[in-house]
Amino acid sequence: MLDAVALPAGLSEYRLLERAASPEGITTAEADANDLLQAVIGVGQVALFVLAAVFFLRCFHRAYKNLPALGVGKLRYRPGWAIGSWFVPILSLFRPKRIADDIWRGSDPDR
Numbered sequence: 001m002l003d004a005v006a007l008p009a010g011l012s013e014y015r016l017l018e019r020a021a022s023p024e025g026i027t028t029a030e031a032d033a034n035d036l037l038q039a040v041i042g043v044g045q046v047a048l049f050v051l052a053a054v055f056f057l058r059c060f061h062r063a064y065k066n067l068p069a070l071g072v073g074k075l076r077y078r079p080g081w082a083i084g085s086w087f088v089p090i091l092s093l094f095r096p097k098r099i100a101d102d103i104w105r106g107s108d109p110d111r
Helices: 003-021 028-065 095-106
Strands: none
Touching: 003 028, 028 095
16 A cells, blocks of 8 residues: 555656756755655555564464364464464474465365
8 A cells, every 4th residue: 555655756756866867956855855755655664564464473373373273183383383483594484384284274174
């Protein structure tokens, strides 16, 4: 959603840079206003990304933690690994996939 604002702002910055390269030039106020706009959009995009990551990890953790209620006997990993495995180097390359596979198999209604 914020990308819908970032795209026109980026095009506006491109036009501003073209004007800056021309003999006409731009003022310092125009450059500062553009920098502020780009900074606000960037901070907003990072904040939304972090928020989405938090909600994804909570959902992923909850889905793995609920598998015993769906009849899965014993989990391969403790539920905390559904979050922690994303942050451990090397381990993050394969453990989240294994946990996702467990969620997929454990939530199969035909199982």
